[in-house]
Amino acid sequence: MSVSSSGRMVDAAWRDLPVGCLPLGPRDLDLAATLDCGQAFRWRLADDGWWRGVIGDRAVRIRRVGDACEYQVYPSRGADGEALLRKYLRLDVDLSTLVEDLALRCSRIHPALRAHPGIRILAQPPEETLLSFLCSPANSVPRISRSIEQLCERHGALIARLDGVEYRAFPSKGTLIKLPDAEYRAAGLGWRGLGIRVVAGRLLLKPRDWLLTLRSVPYVEARAALVDFPNVGPKIADCVCLFGLLKDEAVPVDTHVWALAKELFADEAASGHLTKSLTGKTYDRVLALYQERYGPYAGWAQQYLYHWRRHGCQDG
DNA sequence: AAGGGACCTAATT
DNA sequence: AATTAGGTCCCT
Numbered sequence: 001m002s003v004s005s006s007g008r009m010v011d012a013a014w015r016d017l018p019v020g021c022l023p024l025g026p027r028d029l030d031l032a033a034t035l036d037c038g039q040a041f042r043w044r045l046a047d048d049g050w051w052r053g054v055i056g057d058r059a060v061r062i063r064r065v066g067d068a069c070e071y072q073v074y075p076s077r078g079a080d081g082e083a084l085l086r087k088y089l090r091l092d093v094d095l096s097t098l099v100e101d102l103a104l105r106c107s108r109i110h111p112a113l114r115a116h117p118g119i120r121i122l123a124q125p126p127e128e129t130l131l132s133f134l135c136s137p138a139n140s141v142p143r144i145s146r147s148i149e150q151l152c153e154r155h156g157a158l159i160a161r162l163d164g165v166e167y168r169a170f171p172s173k174g175t176l177i178k179l180p181d182a183e184y185r186a187a188g189l190g191w192r193g194l195g196i197r198v199v200a201g202r203l204l205l206k207p208r209d210w211l212l213t214l215r216s217v218p219y220v221e222a223r224a225a226l227v228d229f230p231n232v233g234p235k236i237a238d239c240v241c242l243f244g245l246l247k248d249e250a251v252p253v254d255t256h257v258w259a260l261a262k263e264l265f266a267d268e269a270a271s272g273h274l275t276k277s278l279t280g281k282t283y284d285r286v287l288a289l290y291q292e293r294y295g296p297y298a299g300w301a302q303q304y305l306y307h308w309r310r311h312g313c314q315d316g
Numbered sequence: 317a318a319g320g321g322a323c324c325t326a327a328t329t
Numbered sequence: 330a331a332t333t334a335g336g337t338c339c340c341t
Binding site: 017038049133136137138139140141142143144195230231232233234235236252253254255257278279298310 | 333334335336337338
């Protein structure tokens with residue numbers, strides 16, 4: 001029998017815990033495409049068919065059962081598990097209506113919408129989102145996931161041990177600023193570790209939950225505040241805006257979205273000099289083109305296109 | 317103002 | 330042995 005530092009029991013079995021159920025068909029939520037498409041790095045599909053993950057300080061698992069999704073949350077803290085999932089999965093967004101709207105705006109996106117109609121943008125804890133995407137420059141998704149997993153295993157607070165599997169929170173800012181270079185290098189982060197430590201330190205200087213409050217300011221304002229951090233350029237700022245701050249119009253322009261833009265906007269007059277490298281004004285021009293074509297949910301459109309490009313064009 | 321190189325690292329070719 | 334992978338910074 002183990003207890004956490006706060007004195008709460010951490011050993012339990014999922015089968016002893018209550019199961020919640022959300023009426024979400026495959027077209028309302030594609031778990032694999034949503035949890036494993038590069039916007040979140042900590043979800044893993046277990047052999048038993050459940051996706052295991054951590055949301056903030058809660059251990060979570062979720063799986064598809066026909067036209068519904070079952071989920072469990074630990075610790076349960078009353079019955080707010082459903083509220084937690086509703087928020088995290090952005091169930092305020094009616095996906096079938098959105099997909100319909102995006103399809104009307106542009107025919108080039110049709111195959112992407114058809115291939116994976118259930119992709120959702122998540123509402124992740126923004127500080128974790130920012131610190132995670134600092135691992136992304138010149139890196140690959142599998143390596144980012146492994147690095148973050150190692151940081152959490154070694155330095156994250158223990159939430160629970162369920163069926164013998166440990167669930168740990170993302171390391172705290174106080175922990176991250178004290179981590180020696182060797183720890184970051186051991187996690188395979190190379191020179192990116194310094195950026196994580198520096199940004200964690202800068203976050204500690206801000207008021208408590210400062211980043212979270214950016215959820216209630218306009219996109220351009222939140223973006224400007226993020227770009228102000230060292231090692232945070234437009235791409236990482238847009239990732240945090242879209243995946244952590246609920247700014248649905250943010251479009252992270254990476255190499256894939258950039259390449260896609262040249263095809264999608266070949267006709268646009270404004271795409272005149274998109275042929276050069278992706279920096280400064282060019283980034284902003286590409287962003288504007290996506291926003292003009294796809295509207296207030298341009299970020300969601302980007303995610304469909306991005307996933308389609310990276311995972312081939314097979315029908316789903 | 318736009319373009320080029322450096323940067324840790326490990327899987328892939 | 331080279332190349333490459335969800336960029337950013339610094340330098341011409």
